[in-house]
Amino acid sequence: MTPPRRVGVVVGAVLAAVLTLAAPAAAHGADAPDGTDYRVQAIGLSPARAGLTVRAVEAGARLELVNTTGRDVQVIGYSGEPYLRVGPDGAYENSRSPATYLNRTLAGDTTLPTEADPAAPPRWRKIGDVPRVRWHDQRTQWREAGVPAPAVTDPTRPHRVRDWVVPIRDGAEQVGIRGTLDWVPPPDPYPWWVAATLGFLLVGAAGLLPAGSVAGGRALRAVGALLAVGGAAAITLVVGRELDAGADGAGPLLLGLLTGQVWALLTGLGAVAAGGWALARRPAADFVLALAGSCLAVFVGVANLATFSRAVAPAPWPGQYARLLLVLVLIAGAGAVGAGVLRLHAASRAAVTAAGHRTPVPA
Template identity: 70%
Template sequence: MIPAPLRRAAVVVTAALAALLALAGPAAAHGADAPDGTDYRAEVTGIGPAQPGLTARMVEAGARLELTNRTPADVEVLGYSGEPYLRIGPGGVYENSRSPATYLNRTLAGDTQLPPEADPAAAPVWRRVSDGQSVRWHDQRTLWREADPPAQVAAAPDREQRVRDWVVPLRAGTGTIEVRGTLDWVPPPDAYPWWVAATLGFLVIGAAGLVPAGTATGVRALRGAGALLALGGAAAVALTVGKALDAGAAGAGGVLLDLLTGQVWTLLTGLGALAAGGYALARRPAADFALALAGACLTLFAGVSNLAVLSRSVAPVAGPPDLARVLVTVALATGLGAVAAGLLRLRTASRAARNTPATPVAR
């Protein structure tokens, strides 16, 4: 017989997961072609000649180039054959439906089949795609799209080195502007120390489930596991904010919008781990079940889904790559540890319940 608190917790968790699925479904395509990590670092080095109000940067671990035009005049981005591709200005963002770049740049692989109307020599047909003053796109000139590394990288993969300098041409009126940048090979890190740290953390936290629940030591063990799970939840929230910033979100409103549309799984997982950690700290009923479930979600959505960060030199997270690796390692260790501790405590409680003699009914 499942205890009533456990049944109630299961109902609450099932409802929460259903809500999570409903929220996350429409956002599944957001950043779907953004890399989980890469060893190629793309950077914008400048715009020449400089134009006040015209800025460019790389976002999504270098997968997209972002151009912002706050000048009073339109600026055109030229495609791969020199044709007008994008137009950005006070009236919004427009794309030329006759430019092959419009279709090729929709995916990171650049493998979209061109429609018959794609003709770089044809007169532009402009289609409005946004009312903002910024646009982001996959530009093949900034990327390394081959499966094999460049020859110089293959010859010395342990050395950071320049792959190429790149230029994306723009047109403002009758003048030409260039967005200039670099593409570098950065040797990948050794993932072994991070796996060791995650394993040790898992073992330490999971050991809390071996302490008898009915003792003072067991109470402290439960609270310790809850505190560490909450730490993992905070790491997951920080990871989602870092991903939103790397994806180009600007300001508190932009970050919040990206969190609610593009990073909702990891965000809700982190918040759930924080709540479950607090639940365990308060020694509430079904805290063991909450530990195990929140830990499993944290492991999957904040840990496993970001494993590439541990073995790639460029992470899709704003800030130092090592910070992203720390956050993923903490999420993995605390999530797996909470699963082990929660399940072990549930198993112990179930055995104790079976071994407890039934109280005779008074007549």
């Protein structure tokens, strides 16, 4: 095995091992949607309460209530029963509230156990040590099979589905978390697919240039630079998803990335590193490009394809920005695979041709 090939095998084995070991952590936020056509917005509390803040997270899939008042506040369930309690001692759920089980999934399809009885006295179970709680709430979601009737009549513009209220109890007083649910027209995915496909073909064609020529060397560096840009775009998508999931500081953001998004994060970082490897024209750069590009295209690109066809992306910015980042990821990842494979194939053919022209050594 030649030294460049040996280096490529070692790098590939290390990357594969690291990514494989990181795979189980990708289950973080598994119930968070990859995109939706329904925008959930939490407007605030009515009447307002100092020390209580609320927001929608995970593309509107959950509500988050933070209580810094120093006293306990209860979220009321679907039958008027105490469902959640949050205060200075942390967050608790009532194991006898049907909402505790119905809200385990976004679809609300959990089977209720026999202990679920909204008329029974609460049985509190601690679920967090901080005065913050997040939960799915069916009152904020569209749960019908089809789209709302106004959207069927006019699918070209947004429509207000309803104004919603989630009741909470602050001592003896009833307070309402108020918000809105809107249907938003989904984007046309076709232009995004065309841009990604044309970009991939253009970048992949760089692998047709002779590896030993000046143009081939420039092409290698250009593909490496693009792969690094695609890796940065992937990292931005990952960070955006964690911010949308409710990370509200450097510490929570880093913890969320390392525990829930480490697979995609390592893929983006690996693409940046592989791009730098190719820019330096290090040994086995073609193999590294193909490996890192395939990971980027599959584990970040394919994993986020719903962004092309959903109006609301799991990110703290407008959906078109998330779609643009995804196009960059797909172009860089798939393009690096194409260019790397073509260059490897050309090098293999050249090696076979050279071997065929060698003069046999007499016995």
